[in-house]
Amino acid sequence: MKKYLLLLHEDIEKMQQLSPKEMEELGNSHMAWAEKLGKSGHLISGEGLEENSVKIFGKDSIVKDGTFLESKEMIGGYYLLQAKDLKTVIELAKSCPCHLFGGTTEIRPIMEMEYEE
Amino acid sequence: MKNETSSIVESSYRTFYGKLFSALFSQFGANYVNEIEDAIQNSFYKSLKSWKPNQVPDNKENWLFIVARNDVYNQIKKGSRLNSETHFKSSEEAENPNEDLRLKTILFLSKSKNVSSKVKVIFILKNIFGLHIKEISECTLLSQDAIYKSINRAKKDFQQATKEANFDLTFEQVTENEIVIIEEILYAVFNIGFDSFSEKNQTIINEDLCLEALALAKILSDKFEQITTKNLLALFCFHLSRIPAKIKGNKIISFFEQDKTNWNNDFIKLGFHYLEKPEKLNKYYLEALITSKHMSDTKNDIQHWDEIIKLYHLLLSISNSPIMKLNLCYCFSKAQRIDEAKELLEIVENELPNEHIYLSLVKANIFKNKKTMESEKIIEKVLKNINQKIRREYILENISTGF
Numbered sequence: 007m008k009k010y011l012l013l014l015h016e017d018i019e020k021m022q023q024l025s026p027k028e029m030e031e032l033g034n035s036h037m038a039w040a041e042k043l044g045k046s047g048h049l050i051s052g053e054g055l056e057e058n059s060v061k062i063f064g065k066d067s068i069v070k071d072g073t074f075l076e077s078k079e080m081i082g083g084y085y086l087l088q089a090k091d092l093k094t095v096i097e098l099a100k101s102c103p104c105h106l107f108g109g110t111t112e113i114r115p116i117m118e119m120e121y122e123e
Numbered sequence: 124m125k126n127e128t129s130s131i132v133e134s135s136y137r138t139f140y141g142k143l144f145s146a147l148f149s150q151f152g153a154n155y156v157n158e159i160e161d162a163i164q165n166s167f168y169k170s171l172k173s174w175k176p177n178q179v180p181d182n183k184e185n186w187l188f189i190v191a192r193n194d195v196y197n198q199i200k201k202g203s204r205l206n207s208e209t210h211f212k213s214s215e216e217a218e219n220p221n222e223d224l225r226l227k228t229i230l231f232l233s234k235s236k237n238v239s240s241k242v243k244v245i246f247i248l249k250n251i252f253g254l255h256i257k258e259i260s261e262c263t264l265l266s267q268d269a270i271y272k273s274i275n276r277a278k279k280d281f282q283q284a285t286k287e288a289n290f291d292l293t294f295e296q297v298t299e300n301e302i303v304i305i306e307e308i309l310y311a312v313f314n315i316g317f318d319s320f321s322e323k324n325q326t327i328i329n330e331d332l333c334l335e336a337l338a339l340a341k342i343l344s345d346k347f348e349q350i351t352t353k354n355l356l357a358l359f360c361f362h363l364s365r366i367p368a369k370i371k372g373n374k375i376i377s378f379f380e381q382d383k384t385n386w387n388n389d390f391i392k393l394g395f396h397y398l399e400k401p402e403k404l405n406k407y408y409l410e411a412l413i414t415s416k417h418m419s420d421t422k423n424d425i426q427h428w429d430e431i432i433k434l435y436h437l438l439l440s441i442s443n444s445p446i447m448k449l450n451l452c453y454c455f456s457k458a459q460r461i462d463e464a465k466e467l468l469e470i471v472e473n474e475l476p477n478e479h480i481y482l483s484l485v486k487a488n489i490f491k492n493k494k495t496m497e498s499e500k501i502i503e504k505v506l507k508n509i510n511q512k513i514r515r516e517y518i519l520e521n522i523s524t525g526f
Contacts, residue, residue: 021168025255027331029167030136033174041176054172083172 007088009050009116010095016082017108018057024107035103043087048098052085079110136167137331139184140253143191145224148250151195153285156278160250162194163187225251226305226342227294233304235284238277244311245270246277252312252335263315294346302347306355306407309343312336317362328366337363353397354407360394361414363387378417391418409438428458445474449485456489464489 024032043049057080061072085102089095092115099111140163147159166187180186229251232243245263248254249270256274260267316332337359344352368385369376376382398415401408413434420427435451448471455464468486475482487499 022164023255024167025258026136026140026167026253027255027258029164029171033167033171036171037174037176037179044176052175054169056172 007090008092008118010087010089010092011114011116012085012087012095012099012102013081013112013114014083014085014102014104015079015110015112016104018078018080020108021082028107032103032106035106039101039103040085043085043098048087048089048094050086050088052083054083055081082109135253135331137253138335139167139187141225141251141335142184142223143188144250144253145228146188147191147195148228149224150192151199153278153281155195155199156250156281158195158198159191162191162198165194166191223342226339226346229305229308229339230294230297230301232281233308234301235281237280237284240307240311242273242277242280244308244315245273246281247308248312248315249274252332254332258329297347299349302343302349302352305343306340306352309336309340310355310358310407313359313362328369330366333359333363333366350399350401351405351407353399354401354405354411357394357397357399358407358411358414360390360397361411361418364390364394365418379423383418386418404437404441406438406442409434409441413438425458428454432458432460445471446481448474449481452489453485456485461489 040049040052059072061070062068063070082104087095087098089098092113095113099113102111104111143163143166144159147162148156151159169190170183170187174180229247232238232247235243238246245259245265248259249256256267256270259265259270263270265273313333313336316329316336318328337356340352340356340359343349344356364387365378365381367387368381368383371382394411394415398408398411413431416427416431416434432451432454435447435454438447439451448467452464452467452471455461455467468489471482472486
């Protein structure tokens with residue numbers, strides 16, 4: 007089994023415009039999706055991320071507030087998944103509720119050391 | 124059935140929205156409506172991020188309330204608007220939103236004299252019934268822009284109104300007149316839900332909204348025991364009972380064509396339970412009575428229509444609604460009393476805007492037998508003005524049968 011990090015890029019503007027009903031639908035969908043992946047053994051963990059962020063630059067370690075970048079997209083959460091290959095993860099990610107309201111998902115395979123005697 | 128209804132209602136974010144809004148509104152007041160709206164939205168967003176399967180808080184409402192309340196505080200602090208003179212109610216008082224403050228908030232808002240009824244209803248649809256601007260637009264056919272403007276107006280006016288009045292959400296010293304206003308608002312909300320226009324969902328009924336209006340009317344009835352509220356409940360129940368039969372295969376089914384076996388009997392029974400004859404006639408009683416008569420009649424003959432006409436005359440003696448007059452016009456035509464229908468139609472035409480859809484349909488129906496050409500012309504015009512497919516199809520299918 008290989009590990010994959012699924013990053014959820016959310017369209018902030020769209021998220022702010024969701025109606026209470028849509029919010030509820032999205033929440034329930036995430037819950038159902040995570041539960042399904044948990045049962046099938048694909049889900050390792052997953053968390054939502056707060057909006058604020060801090061960035062630290064360069065060797066002088068300059069600290070800056072990185073909350074509002076020029077992009078209207080931000081990483082709103084992640085799922086750590088496991089699967090036998092990338093193809094399987096792509097299929098799983100397609101049904102991620104993040105897509106329901108204009109979001110994008112990004113799959114980053116976790117690097118593995120190919121060290122065999 | 125009762126439990127089933129309340130569980131649907133209680134679990135919805137829309138209901139939470141209204142309860143949270145009312146609780147925060149009572150704590151922070153009309154000056155912070157924007158902050159409250161943002162805070163509720165944020166609390167929903169946070170729940171989305173932090174609730175996981177098997178890790179959902181037992182009391183969702185309380186969780187959302189605390190998160191939203193802290194958010195309002197933070198926003199106020201950030202904006203440095205919290206000065207020493209600002210006094211909020213102690214958080215202890217509002218710590219547990221066990222009490223449903225929605226009715227009190229509606230009452231408080233409805234008392235304001237600066238705000239028109241239409242604007243009040245829009246504001247209440249958004250903040251007490253948790254509808255989004257685009258949903259309000261879908262079910263009222265008002266533009267989103269117009270709704271935004273109305274809500275902003277309302278915020279300013281409510282702010283102004285609370286400056287002069289004691290800001291307190293209370294059921295004390297509620298006059299009968301004020302109960303009448305709440306009933307009117309619930310009646311309006313119910314009607315908007317019952318005749319909703321969501322093209323997206325292919326539906327013409329917003330059932331949640333109807334059930335929510337019913338739930339609040341029930342609380343109002345329990346609290347003040349007014350017979351008018353009971354009559355209103357009866358009317359709601361009779362209408363709700365027909366929802367399962369109102370749409371079939373994406374098509375609207377007219378009242379007289381509906382499969383009665385699909386009507387919800389529990390609601391019908393409940394309707395009759397609430398249909399108590401008042402000492403002084405009121406419009407909800409008469410409307411409920413008319414609906415119940417239609418629902419229990421099997422013959423649909425002239426005698427039936429004559430009886431209905433009598434009830435409409437009574438109704439019009441206490442309410443001056445042009446829509447009710449149109450209903451009466453239609454009844455006249457069904458009872459073959461065409462001259463009376465035309466006479467009344469002329470009066471109504473002066474009271475409603477040109478090209479009013481329902482008016483045109485009734486008119487087309489009255490002229491159908493004698494002036495076919497004129498009738499067809501009217502229908503053509505109506506169809507042009509209706510942009511919702513499901514309704515256009517309905518009219519096209521029903522022009523031959525007299526709707």
